[in-house]
């Protein structure tokens with residue numbers, strides 16, 4: 001009979017900045033070893049959750065996020081596009097599923113959701129994608145409790161709303177909303193029992209302490225986010241951060257490993273910036289506990305490795321894509337996040 005070992009690492013919600021900083025600064029190989037050990041204790045290390053991104057409304061955003069090519073005030077030359085039709089989304093969802101994605105994340109360049117016809121259309125999109133057996137995620141900006149509930153009722157599985165950086169550094173990157181606005185939306189998503197996806201970007205010019213403070217905020221949440229995307233800044237010409245140097249792979253590995261250790265059960269997503277990374281670099285990120293990627297040749301507006309390239313990479317590393325709604329037997333359209341997030 002197989003003996004089930006008791007879990008050796010407790011899940012903590014009271015990590016201090018000093019403790020997290022000590023983890024982040026461990027000798028690199030010790031850090032990766034520790035992160036991989038924690039990862040194997042809590043998760044199936046052979047599985048990677050694959051999400052596909054779809055920009056359902058592109059550009060023209062009122063916010064001033066310094067990193068973002070979609071802010072109307074920067075001249076980035078992206079093609080602005082009004083809200084897609086439900087049919088267009090349905091076709092894109094089929095393509096994502098064929099490519100091996102288990103989750104479709106629909107992004108809109110909005111400051112916040114407004115209760116209007118566009119939102120009704122998004123609810124219809126959520127319903128349509130959910131009925132295809134894909135996990136549906138949205139990232140639409142700020143949400144009220146009522147809007148979060150409407151999305152949940154339409155079949156939304158997860159909502160992405162990043163903290164991006166520490167509270168102190170946030171003010172230098174974005175002035176048109178506050179850190180508390182961000183936290184309030186995350187609370188509203190939680191209340192609607194939708195799975196929370198929240199992480200950040202490194203390479204904005206922040207300090208190590210800023211990175212660690214963001215992880216402190218995420219790991220202090222009463223319920224940890226079910227997924228934490230770690231993005232490397234994609235510097236886009238025309239944005240205030242266009243001249244930022246590329247993030248060294250070692251910083252990405254450290255950030256992923258530290259996230260894995262302080263939020264052990266979460267899905268850590270190796271997000272934007274993979275086109276700038278070698279296969280060896282990405283292998284180290286998986287060793288450090290990353291267990292999700294965005295797949296498909298486009299993120300929202302910038303390039304990303306295509307599905308085939310990533311499937312080759314999985315084959316090379318012996319990884320397999322995780323099935324949608326793993327761990328539940330309920331009909332897809334009735335699924336609520338609370339029943340499916342045990343990984």
Ligand code: SAM
Pocket residue numbers: 067068069070107108109110111139140141142160161162164200201231232233234235236272300
């Ligand atoms: N407008 C919504 C919002 O801000 O929440 C949703 C879309 S927004 C593009 C989603 C996330 O993409 C941001 O929070 C940020 O973390 C990430 N992002 C945007 N531009 C990026 C870039 N140039 N490099 C890396 N990540 C980026």
Ligand code: DTB
Pocket residue numbers: 053069105107139160162199200229230231234271272298299300301302303
């Ligand atoms: C996240 O953390 N990263 C994704 C998704 N959530 C929405 C977005 C990355 C965007 C990169 C820049 C672009 O393609 O526009």
Ligand code: SF4
Pocket residue numbers: 061062063064065068069070071108109110111141
């Ligand atoms: Fe708008 Fe989101 Fe880009 Fe900020 S990150 S400018 S809110 S689309």
